[in-house]
Amino acid sequence: MEDLTKQPDFGYLAELVTARRIVAPGASCLAESRPSLALIESGIVMRYSLLEDGRRQIEGLLYPGDLCGLCESVIGGRGSYYEAVTALEISLLDPADARLRNCSGEHPAEHLLWLLAREVVLLSQWIASVGQRNAPEGIAWFIHHVWQRAEEAGMILRSTAPFPFSQQVVADVLGLSLVHTNKTMRRLSEEGLFRISRGRVQVPSHAQLRQAAAL
Structure with missing residues (x-):
């Protein structure tokens, strides 16, 4: 095997x-x-x-x-x-x-088993984010997840990852209201945790992002 x-x-x-x-x-x-x-x-x-x-x-x-x-x-x-x-x-x-x-x-x-097992591992973090992470932690986790998946897929370009997600999508990921999502994302961006522009996200410090996401 x-x-x-x-x-x-x-x-x-x-x-x-x-x-x-x-x-x-x-x-x-x-x-x-x-x-x-x-x-x-x-x-x-x-x-x-x-x-x-x-x-x-x-x-x-x-x-x-x-x-x-x-x-x-x-x-x-x-x-x-x-x-x-x-x-x-x-x-x-x-x-x-x-x-x-x-x-x-x-x-x-077993190849299908590998893919199914990976889906379970990824889903466990989604559940933790919806059930336990607060709004700032959850949004930081989502940015980290998007970057990690894009990096695995070879989609990082000039130190940015694709971020074609509306704030409504982010809200639906974390079970938050759109207003709360908007305010929290704006505050985290102003604090320099990430920058989103023209459908891409830049992360100045991945260590700080992971810490903010309780990872």
Whole structure:
């Protein structure tokens, strides 16, 4: 069995692609009528749950190399919603393809287990932020998370990370009101914790950001 502490090489997924799509910002990434699985080639996606009255809880961000619809394709049924935050390029996969679940081939099903385990680890921090971090800690944590994910995806440019998120998105991540989010983000920015401009964020001191986020 391969070492699952290291990220597997998912290059072979290119052989399983059934179609490619361009998705506009704000559009759904997956068809709701049937189980779907998509590999993000470029762009950023948010995953969220939706209540009947329209309120939403954002559960995570997905970056290039991540799979949309993984949990739903494994267990079936309606799970989370996936919405493009930026323009996307995605590759569609057939969740019923036996090669994705092959336990004896060169690319075993443990690769899907690795991705599912990573989702659980990332989700644990989201839960901690919603349930325990106060507003300044939560916002600092979100900025840190966005930077970390962008760095993993090779999206850091001139010491800035993509930040295409409205304050409403930040509020929906942390369960805060929009007014409280606006005031807190403005205060943290004035204190020099981060700078957001033209859809990108700069962090002068990552040590201070982690400390502010209670990390």
